[in-house]
Amino acid sequence: MHPLKQKIRDEIEGRRDDLIALTQDLVRMPTLNPPGHGYLEICEYLERRLKKSGFETELIRALDTPGDSQKYPRWNIVARREGITGGECVHFNSHIDVVEVGNDWSFDPFGGELRDGKIYGRGTCDMKGGLAASIIAAEVFIALVPDYAGAIEISGTADEETGGFGGVAYLAEKGYFTPEKVQHVIIPEPLNKDRICLGHRGVWWAEIETKGHIAHGSMPFLGDCAVRHMGAVVHEMEESLFPALAKRTTSMPVVPAGARQSTMNLNSFHGGLEEPEEGFTGFPAAIVPDSCRMIIDRRYLIEEKPDQVRQEVVDLLEKVKSERPKFDYKLNEMWQVAPTMTQKDAPVVTRVAQAIEDVLGVEPSYVVSPGTYDQKHIDRIGKMKNCIAYGPGILDLAHQPDEYVGVDDMVQSAQVMALTLFDLLEKTD
Ligand SMILES: [Zn+2]
16 A cells, blocks of 8 residues: 555544544534525535635525525535646535434434444434545645645535535536536445445426315215325326336345335325314314325336336326226426436546545445435536445434434545545646
8 A cells, every 4th residue: 555545544543533523513503404504604614624724615605596595595615625736626525404303312413422432413424424524534635645636625515405406406507516627526425434326216206186076075976086086096006006116126236225126105195175273173174175186206217217207107197097087187297316327437436446445445335325315416417427425324324313423434434535535636747
């Protein structure tokens, strides 16, 4: 191993306390999304921190994106530090938002408590631990290899948990992620320190509405019940669509293995009267519902085409229509994201793989995420194919009560990130 690589590893180990303190600082800022709380505060914190290592920083508000308002502005930070000569740019992208806390915590969700080598709190694992690890990796690399070629970028972006439109999507549209500007992207999502995540499955969300005719509930034959029509749709899904999806397999190494097929979730179902307000003690009115709406969340594979995903739902609805008197429906497509998978021989993949071997002494495993993350925007809008997710933390802990990140895991993945910087940016001439 290059002697500087060992020095980099030792220096990161020596900054363990700094890494812990940085993670705790980030966790103690409750950047809950929704609604998108405290984005400016965390961006300003990151700006102060990164300027100390010579980064040029830019705070960018994603004006007029979904959720952006005076009260909850969508702030992002992009920091860039140039080397002494031209070369490639390595970009670490972390989302700064965290999901709601939920119940059943035995720790203060925003306390950042350190116990037995783990830091607890909402967002420790997903993904402030990864953000902190990438910052320490960059700081140590800059301190020990100040004459590197190319550039390092670190971004903290908004709204990943709600689609990323006020974060990476906005920045990609503004030209922050293009193959000319950025050559390698690492997203430190919690995929475990020895795994490289190449991409994710696709998503198609749609709302199906069945129509009926309102009438008195005591004379349902005078109306037409939209909920029963929707029942027929669900029945047909159980009979034909779900079994067909379960049979579709993929070359994508999706984890967990249960997601290595097409899946569909029936996300919500609303028909008839609205839910009464809490505390209302009266009875519902006797009404035949004239509308029923269902939201479906279809996750699809790289082997499937989005048109086919849509068409098989249309075909199913048309089949029910042909068999069922008075059946009528509306299909409202909400959003869709194509599956993405970076090639295993892409430069960022091979360099991170080598760094994992150097630090952990094991060959990495290659995985694909069941759900999407910001790679979708970097691929689709930025046209950047050389992108992976790699970071500390156990994926299953994301969004759970008593979420934590292990300090050893953070130290080791910071070492992997720093050695990757060394391989990509060290000036060899
Ligand atoms: Zn995340």
